[in-house]
Amino acid sequence: MGALIAGILLWSVVHLVKSVAPGLRSAIRGKIGEGPHQGLVALLIISSIALMIYGWRTAQYEFVYDPPSWGRHLNMLLMVFAIFLFGAAQGKSQVKQFIRHPMLTGMLVWAGGHLLANGDSRSLVLFGGLGLWALISIFTVSRNEGPWIKPTETVTLGREILSFAIALVLYAILFGMHRFYTGIALAGPNATG
Known part of the structure; x- marks a missing residue:
């Protein structure tokens, strides 16, 4: 640990x-x-x-709390939106008209989703720790930047839909590779969290 x-x-x-x-x-x-x-x-x-x-x-895996039975499924849905928010932070996006810090918000969604799906000590440390970092960053960066000035340039709805489609492709890749970088398979006979 x-x-x-x-x-x-x-x-x-x-x-x-x-x-x-x-x-x-x-x-x-x-x-x-x-x-x-x-x-x-x-x-x-x-x-x-x-x-x-x-x-x-x-x-070492140590039980801390029992996540809700629906937490794993909601987490999988939330990860699509987290990836979409990461992408929205990289360039022009209509998302920036509603969310000041899309990447940090995406990190909060990622962390919160994983805490809904996993109730062990290492999950609490990893996802709780990075979620806390993202929350602190949102406040400190906003404080340093001053009042929120929304970007004047956005993209078309078609471009935003394309960005969401790219997020779905990246999600599928990360979903398939999950067991290689975490040791946890998300699909198949050994699927967990």
């Missing part, structure tokens, strides 16, 4: 430095330069993901 917690903390600290301690970020960038700073951030993020995957796969 130590590696899982370390990965979540590293991920959170690296991402929160920009919104919580922008002066520290600028100082580091000033000392080592823009390129090395970006490389260091990328290395730390990759390391945090590796720690989370390793920590997840090696952590």
